[in-house]
Amino acid sequence: MSANTTNAVDIKNLSVEFRTDSGIVKALNNLDLSIAHGRTLGLVGETGAGKTTTGLSLLRLIPSPPGVITSGEIFLDGKDVLTMSEKEMQSLRGKYVAMIFQDPMTSLDPVMTVEDQIAEVIALHEEGTHQDAINHAREMLELVGIPGARGNEYPHQFSGGMKQRVVIAMALACNPKLLIADEPTTALDVTIQAQVLEMMKGLREKYDTSMLMITHDLGIVAEICDEVSIIYAGHVIEHGNLVDVFENTKHPYTEGLFNSLPNIEDRQAELKPIKGLMPDPTNLPEGCAFCDRCDYAKDICFKQKPARTWRNETHYVECHLYNEKNIGEKVIGR
Amino acid sequence: MSNAPLLEVKNLKKYFNTPRGLLHAVDDVTFTLERGKTLGVVGESGCGKSTTGRSILRLLEPTGGEVLFEGQDITKLSKEEMRAKRKDMQIIFQDPYSSINPRKTVGQIIADPLEINNIITDKTQKEKRVRELMEIVGLADRLYGTYPHELDGGRRQRIGIARALALEPKFIVCDEPVSALDVSIQAQILNLLNQLQKDMGLTYMFITHDLSVVNHFSDDIAVMYLGRLIEKAPAEELFANPTHPYTQALLSAIPIPQLHNRRERILLKGEITSPINPPKACRFAQRCPYATDRCRSEEPGLKEIKPGHFVACFLTDN
Numbered sequence: 001m002s003a004n005t006t007n008a009v010d011i012k013n014l015s016v017e018f019r020t021d022s023g024i025v026k027a028l029n030n031l032d033l034s035i036a037h038g039r040t041l042g043l044v045g046e047t048g049a050g051k052t053t054t055g056l057s058l059l060r061l062i063p064s065p066p067g068v069i070t071s072g073e074i075f076l077d078g079k080d081v082l083t084m085s086e087k088e089m090q091s092l093r094g095k096y097v098a099m100i101f102q103d104p105m106t107s108l109d110p111v112m113t114v115e116d117q118i119a120e121v122i123a124l125h126e127e128g129t130h131q132d133a134i135n136h137a138r139e140m141l142e143l144v145g146i147p148g149a150r151g152n153e154y155p156h157q158f159s160g161g162m163k164q165r166v167v168i169a170m171a172l173a174c175n176p177k178l179l180i181a182d183e184p185t186t187a188l189d190v191t192i193q194a195q196v197l198e199m200m201k202g203l204r205e206k207y208d209t210s211m212l213m214i215t216h217d218l219g220i221v222a223e224i225c226d227e228v229s230i231i232y233a234g235h236v237i238e239h240g241n242l243v244d245v246f247e248n249t250k251h252p253y254t255e256g257l258f259n260s261l262p263n264i265e266d267r268q269a270e271l272k273p274i275k276g277l278m279p280d281p282t283n284l285p286e287g288c289a290f291c292d293r294c295d296y297a298k299d300i301c302f303k304q305k306p307a308r309t310w311r312n313e314t315h316y317v318e319c320h321l322y323n324e325k326n327i328g329e330k331v332i333g334r
Numbered sequence: 335m336s337n338a339p340l341l342e343v344k345n346l347k348k349y350f351n352t353p354r355g356l357l358h359a360v361d362d363v364t365f366t367l368e369r370g371k372t373l374g375v376v377g378e379s380g381c382g383k384s385t386t387g388r389s390i391l392r393l394l395e396p397t398g399g400e401v402l403f404e405g406q407d408i409t410k411l412s413k414e415e416m417r418a419k420r421k422d423m424q425i426i427f428q429d430p431y432s433s434i435n436p437r438k439t440v441g442q443i444i445a446d447p448l449e450i451n452n453i454i455t456d457k458t459q460k461e462k463r464v465r466e467l468m469e470i471v472g473l474a475d476r477l478y479g480t481y482p483h484e485l486d487g488g489r490r491q492r493i494g495i496a497r498a499l500a501l502e503p504k505f506i507v508c509d510e511p512v513s514a515l516d517v518s519i520q521a522q523i524l525n526l527l528n529q530l531q532k533d534m535g536l537t538y539m540f541i542t543h544d545l546s547v548v549n550h551f552s553d554d555i556a557v558m559y560l561g562r563l564i565e566k567a568p569a570e571e572l573f574a575n576p577t578h579p580y581t582q583a584l585l586s587a588i589p590i591p592q593l594h595n596r597r598e599r600i601l602l603k604g605e606i607t608s609p610i611n612p613p614k615a616c617r618f619a620q621r622c623p624y625a626t627d628r629c630r631s632e633e634p635g636l637k638e639i640k641p642g643h644f645v646a647c648f649l650t651d652n
Contacts, residue, residue: 046516159606160379189378189543191602194587198601216517219589222596246593260521261591262550267569271550273521277486 006078008178008210009035009058014072016053016062016234023282027053028234029289031072035178035227040204040211042225044218044257048278050234051214052102055180058212059099060089077177095125098171102183104163108155115141115151118170125174140169144199161192168200175207182214197224218257222246227314230254233279233289240315250317250327252294288320296321338405340505340537341367341390346399348382348389355611359385361561362399364636367554369504372531372538374552374569376545376584380606382561383541384428387507390539391423392416403505421451424498428510430490434482434497441478443493444468447500467496472526488519495526505537512547524551545588549573554642557581560609560617563636567643577645580618616648624649 016028028050035041045051056062058074060081074081076097081089101107109117118137119130126133138148144165146158155163164184171179181200185193201224204211213225221228221242228245230238230253238251249255256274263269276293285291291301301320309322317327348360360382367373375383389396392408400407408419427433434443444464447453454460465475471492482490491511498506508527512520524547530536542548548555549569556566557578565578576582583600590596604621616622619629628648636646 046518190545190587191378191583193589194599194601197589198599217589218591222591222593223589242593246591256518258591260517262524262546264546264549264573264588264590267549267573269550271521271525273525274518277488277519 006037006075007034008037008039008077009033009041009212010073010075010078011054011058012073012075014054014057014074015070016050016057017068017070018066019068020066025281026234026284027067027281028057029284031231031235033229033236035210035212037177037210038208039226040213040224042213042215042221042228043231044215044221044228045231046216046278048281049231051216051231052182053234054231055099055182055212055214058178058180059093059097060084091125094121094176095174096176097178097180098174098176099180100164100167100171100182100184103187104160104167105187107167108163110155113152113154114158114166118151118166118173121170121173137169137173140173141166143172143203144169145195161188161196164188164196165199168196168203172203172207172209176209178210178212179204180212180214183216184213185220186215186217193220200224218246218261230257233281233284235289235318237290237319238315238317240311244311244315248311248315250311250315250322251290251319252296252321253290256293288318339366340369340404341539342400342402343367343386343390344400344402346386346389346401347397348385348394349397352610357610358561358612359609360389360396361612363558363561363563365556365563365566367505367537367539369537370531370535371553372540372551374548374555375539375541375558376543376548376555377558378543378584378606380560380609381558382609383543383558384509386558387425387509387539387541391420391425391507393425417451421501422504423507424501424503424505425507425509426491426494426498426511429514430487430494431514434490434493436482439479439481440468440473440485440493443482444496444500447497451501453501463500464496467500470499470530471496472522486519487515488522491515491523492526495523495530499530499534502534503536505539507539507541509541510543511540513542513544520547527551545585557584560606560612562617562646563644564618564646565644566636567640571640571643575643577639577643577650578618578647579622579624579649616646 011031011033014028014031018025018027043051043054115134115137118140119133122133122136138151141151142148146162146165185196188196227241229236232253238245238254259272260274262271274293279285279289287302287304288306291297298320306318306320308316308318309327310316311327343363343365346360346363350357350359363386377383388394390401396409401409411419441464444467445460448460454463473492512523540551552569555569555572556563559580565581576585583602586597586600602621607620614633615631616629616634619625634646634648636644637650638644639650
């Protein structure tokens, strides 16, 4: 790789809101996120935390209206996405960055054969005849484990796992440097999920692709990611590599996520759910967004947003429980 | 009553006629469920787990077999008798968004079963009972007059639970009750179901595709594949000694949120084959790494290899 001065992705201080009739939904609030070349970042959070909005904003695909980017910068490979023309943006989409959408059942066109759908992406970005594009599309299908001859079939002739592989083949068709995978296996059964994850790992190594893995499943993060950002109410509240976040969990919300999962090795262990619900994104609290649900909340948590505390060079947390002196040793119960 | 199991299912079959042939959704499923216990039923989409649950309640008419509830074969009951029986047998549905009527208030939804079965006719009494049920499932009293669209998935699922509890059933089929919920909310609902079981002595059939949930929740676990029950054992035994090759692959495929003690993954090739006109063979044979000629020409029956541990696989013969 050339000098790694730029990251594959750098999002700085991004805020996105949706201006709706029933109020302003603050979807992202000063979100920071970066992915180095060739690395995979897991973005973990619950429904409504802003995971998909983050993915869409990287492609500048936030529906507008009602979506508005109110502040912040987005860099893809050092290039400022927000100042690009629509034409420049189009040449980037599918070529430098591609997205795998959550639901393979609805992200394919039901009246087009799968090879035509994949060839469409290729024709947009590469020279060559239609037949070249079709041939390339069939190669892509083979790559994801579908016989190329089945390319002239329609999506309804494939099972859910195969449709998801078609979507992955389409995303990888132009060999993107960055892949955004939005819950790519949520709609699949576990044994099929295992196949798809294994395949994605292989392809990532082969092409040295950087990846943003959007998921709610910490098990998948442990499986495939290098780093993880925990997102809550549109803001990253804890970030680190896997050892940092899984074994030196700092934020009470991250702790709560782990405690909510049934432990497969200890079936007697009691589930400790996080009390309450996500705050209303049209009316976020003044202080820490998690304060109402937090068992450790102090007065200051309700009044002031916590600053970032670094535990080491890779791991930070935004929580009033920690300061530079205690971050090393302070442990909350798990 | 007697010590007989609450529920005995014998050779339950449910076939659907399709243009391409007979779809064997549930094929010869047999199990018993003791009072106050939980049977977890796991399998992938299309394996027949929901159809099994619904056939037991006769929400779908079984094609064959017997369902003995407290010793009585309910498949022989008339429509009227069955309706009365359903007071004892309730269901909680998967999708809290489509399983409750959006045009009724929370209070009305929970009161419905009380009205339909003429349990309470007095208006004030009924309201009192509904509010009681809301308290049991942890719904705030002020939500009595709200509509479902004003509530989140976790609260809606609580409505579904309160509705199922209204008739004080003995047995509840929980059909993927937490799959549509976020993990933190999922844990709240699982804890609630656990508590209700302890307080009311409920018996659950817990249908899910999530193996870590089923392990947490069940006394016994039954694994289904393409309409067949292929393995059944106490939860601990099943996780310690999974015997059917499909169960082994299924358990190994669970992503575990841990960095150490990662288990070896068994990757299956191919996908579930069609349940339409299945061949006379082990239905897993096409994906099974150990399949022999016998597996492709004969169908294995369920055998008890250890007390309480049943497996349908020819490998256990040696």
